[in-house]
Amino acid sequence: MSDPRLTPFSGRVAHVRLQGQIDAPAFTDGQIMRICAPLSDLLRRPDGPRDRQVLRGARVCVLDQIGDMAYVQAEADGYCGWLPHADLGADHTPTHRVRAPATHLYCAPDLKSAERATLSLNACVEIIATHGKFLQTHDGLWLPQQHLAPLTTHETDPVAVAESLIGTPYLWGGNSRAGLDCSALVQLALTACNHPCPGDSDLQERALGPALAHGTPKQRGDLLFWRGHVAWLSAPDMILHANAQTMSVAYEPLDQALSRIAPEGPVTSHIRPF
Structure with missing residues (x-):
């Protein structure tokens, strides 16, 4: 039997690549989106327990929706589950990842300005501007430059x-x-x-x-x-x-x-x- 954690089938809708492999009421190509929340719980069922979490910037394929919950498959590791549709945004192109254990999103390029959210290691963002030691994201918030690395730069240990x-x-x-x-x-x-x-x-x-x-x-x-x-x-x-x-x-x-x-x-x- 296919592992439900890695099988893009909500019980109602399956990804088209599973046609001929499983008996599903409907199949779809899905819609590619990105996680726009700082962090989103990936649930076993729309009202079920958390299996994993996905970070801001993670690319997902949206396959089904019930009420305000969307069924997705994460591109990076293939994990499937339900998360709030409000945590999803357009498929933009991240340029940087968080390389510190955690960092804050600020409302201005000033360490004394109000923080709006916390991002964790490996969260990804699209940077559009620089001001001193702060980098601006595509949604207008600011991150400390020291906490980010280009997506092309990787750790070694x-x-x-x-x-x-x-x-x-x-x-x-x-x-x-x-x-x-x-x-x-x-x-x-x-x-x-x-x-x-x-x-x-x-x-x-x-x-x-x-x-x-x-x-x-x-x-x-x-x-x-x-x-x-x-x-x-x-x-x-x-x-x-x-x-x-x-x-x-x-x-x-x-x-x-x-x-x-x-x-x-x-x-x-x-x-x-x-």
Whole structure:
């Protein structure tokens, strides 16, 4: 059976590429739009629980709408779900991404001006003007230049990106500086380094590389997977993960983590992504 997380079918309408593969009442090419809200919850059903979140500037294909909720598939990782239609805007062309853990959108190019919203790491914006150390977005708001990078500029160390998020609160299905979970910590870090990455840990375990042989020496940048969990190795004897033990992004000695998690099952994969 197709994975509903990655299958663009709302239960009423499916993407045309699924014709001949599934029995759907209707098919559509969909409409390409962008997330215009700072952050949007991607829900399992129009009134259902959050599965993931999508950031400002993310490109999505809108396939269905019920009331004020739209069913979309995110272009970056293929994740499907429902979000408020009000969070969608026109398909503009972003020029920059947020490279800091978080930043503020200001109403004027002045650090003392009122902030209008917070954007998180990897949110994308279209810049149209510069004033001193501030850059103006296409909707007239301003961001500190120091917190942005051109879309063509990528980070090189995903663990360093993950380390910049230490202390972020744990949030199931979260994908932002306001709160994130274990798989989001991996996805955000790899995305900043221009490496595609699925949204959930089980998908990541299958997509990010072959499992290394048992006994392979561990090194910084490796990933360890348990049932329902993933962690970065920041050093051969230390992991970095968003975890429910501390309810935050935190370091944990590897031996301590292995002992603590052992009752839930063994490490299922040791992967060296890309």
